[in-house]
Amino acid sequence: QQPVQSPQAVILREGEDAVINCSSSKALYSVHWYRQKHGEAPVFLMILLKGGEQKGHDKISASFNEKKQQSSLYLTASQLSYSGTYFCGTEREDRGSTLGRLYFGRGTQLTVWP
Amino acid sequence: SAVISQKPSRDICQRGTSLTIQCQVDSQVTMMFWYRQQPGQSLTLIATANQGSEATYESGFVIDKFPISRPNLTFSTLTVSNLSPEDSSIYLCSVVALTKNIQYFGAGTRLSVL
Structure with missing residues (x-):
């Protein structure tokens, strides 16, 4: 029931773009994206x-393909502050009234170098 | 966004003892959850903390090991009982705001069991 995230890790130079993918085998109600820095x-x-x-703010945007149960996070013109681990959390449609329960992927470690 | 206070921030406990973690939020929220994050790993949902009733546990987690209380809309506790080294992990509470379907996380409690 855990979504699959790819890639596992990304290394970028400042200003480069990245895409992180998240897919589920279950029907989804929503997809949530988080960034976590160490500690x-x-x-x-x-x-x-x-x-x-499709949502977005600043240079980070995301899309959700309901038919494929896939979401992608787009990071454009990356900045040093983008470094961290990105997690997608999926909210399954089959859980009915117990919405809010998130199942997270294993994470994508993003490192941005100057 | 909701301001979440989680206590303690870290603790070192002896095998066989218990640790109770508190989660206090500064505004009324609809839902509260407890997650576990083992070092370098993803977040795993433990349970949904229901106000005034028994928590709803995910597969692999049981009430005897992880008793949870939620006496009101802004406070919850998670107890990790009969500690073993395998319980060493970060425990996080999360809340869903009343007005938005956004889940916010507390800073976490880092537990080490000797």
Whole structure:
């Protein structure tokens, strides 16, 4: 029931772009993206709801393909502050009224070098 | 966003003892959850903390080992009982705000069991 994230790790130079993918074998209600820096709490980036539009702010955006149960996070013109581990959390549609329960992928470690 | 206070931030415990972790949020929230994150790993959902009733546990987690209370809308506790070294991990609480379907995480409690 854990979504699959890829790639496991990405190394970038400042200004380069990256894409992180998240896929589930279960029908999803929403996908949540977080960034976690070492020793800190996960920080919410964005949520994509079933039937919603592609979201984005600043140079980070994401999409959700409901038919394929896949989501992608797009990081453009990366900055040093983007370094960290990115997790997708999936909210399954089959859990009915118990929405809010998130199942996380293994994470993608992103390192941005100057 | 909700401000979450989690205590203690870290603890070292002896095998066979128990540790109770507190989670306090500064505003009323709809849902509260408890997660475990082993070093360098993903987040695993332990249970949903239900106000005034028994928590809902995920597969692999049981009430005797992880008793949870939620006496009101802003406070919850997780107890990790009969500690063993395998319980060494980071435990995080999360909350879902009333107005948005966004889940925020506390800073976590780093538990080491000797």
